Amino acid sequence: MKNNKVLIFITIILLVGAAGLLAYDKLDFGKKEETSGEQSIDDVLKVTVDIGEIATNLLDNRYVKISFMIETDGKNSKEELEKRKFQVQNIIITELSDMKAPDLQGKEGKQGFEETLKSKINEILNEGQVVKVYITSYIIS
Template identity: 25%
Template sequence: MGKLKKIIGVVIIAVVMGVGAAFYFVQKDVEAEEEKPLTAEELAEMSIDTDVITTNLASPGNFGIVQFNILLSNTETKEEAEKRTAEVRAAVIATVASFTKDELIGESGITLIEEELAARLSEVFEKGKVDRVLVTEFKMQ
């Protein structure tokens, strides 16, 4: 009976180690997939471009002409974004109009508007999130 307990114990330990090793390698593969950069086709499948939008800025007498590329977390979110174009456009206008001309000057201004718009658009979508926003056209007067 003592030998049987030792054999069962060794088998149980071997099974637990095998399951642990399998879990480790499966998890490692999942992480490797997540870290892989998206291809151009995948980026196109999950992003939308806004129309060229003209709106006043917060500083009197100034206006901006902008267009954005919005990368969404998945294709389901892209479909939702395509159905909510009015809300996306309203979020863009409200975001751009909240800045003054001085705030938007230079690279830091572009980064600021991209981050602010990404945060605002993330509140609009129910099925996913905004991964990034890029300014593709930007003019101020």
């Protein structure tokens, strides 16, 4: 009789332990966070807005056709940016109208323009902020 009680007690302990391990694994308690801090591309796309293609004249009477994707810091800022898309397009056209083709050439030119847009767009956002502006296509003629 005493042997049965010990066997039942050990079985219960093993079942509780197995249930605990299963819960630990299923609830992701055992998974380490990524140490690099980088988001997956799926996470980036969830907070990114496609501004689309903009075609306009530059200050030196050249013509630019350019497209952008803008990454925000969260869902709320993405939603606001989508509503303010027309204002963002206005900012882009206004900035481009004061530039010459050489201002956009090279890596520094494009990165400088992206940073300018990021700063100007952040000025109009009430919810969150722009993390990065990406030029996705670019043609000057």
